[in-house]
Structure formats: C-alpha cells, structure tokens
Amino acid sequence: MNAKGHLGMGLPIVFGVLSLLKLSSVDYMILGLITVTAVTLPDIDIRLEIAHRKYENTHIISQQE
Numbered sequence: 001m002n003a004k005g006h007l008g009m010g011l012p013i014v015f016g017v018l019s020l021l022k023l024s025s026v027d028y029m030i031l032g033l034i035t036v037t038a039v040t041l042p043d044i045d046i047r048l049e050i051a052h053r054k055y056e057n058t059h060i061i062s063q064q065e
Contacts, residue, residue, distance in 0.1 A: 003040040030042040 014032045018024070 006039040007036060009037040 014035050018028055018032055
C-alpha cells in the first residue's frame with residue numbers, strides 16, 4: 001500500500017476510534033494527526049528504492065535459530 005492508501009485507511013480508523021471513545025479535546029486531535037502521519041512510515045522503502053520486505057523487516061531475523 002502506498003502513502004495515500006495508508007492515510008486513507010488511517011484517518012477513519014484513528015478518528016473513528018477517538019469518536020467512539022468520545023475523546024474530542026485538542027490534545028487527542030493532535031495525537032490523532034501525529035498517528036495518521038506516522039502510518040506513512042512503512043512507505044519509506046519506496047522513496048529510498050529499497051526492495052520491499054527485504055531489509056527493513058526484522059521478523060526474518062527473529063525466526064533464525
């Protein structure tokens with residue numbers, strides 16, 4: 001998924017949860033915006049032209065014996 005896809009999924013999820021929990025203060029809105037902005041970080045491999053799911057994922061290392 002690209003940055004627009006992550007943002008498109010992140011916005012309704014984050015702000016939907018905040019709405020359901022009735023958390024509407026400015027602090028929660030700022031936290032929501034920071035969270036939604038951070039969901040684009042998985043796309044850094046696209047900008048750096050790193051092979052997807054090769055170097056940036058550490059779960060392969062944890063499976064080695």
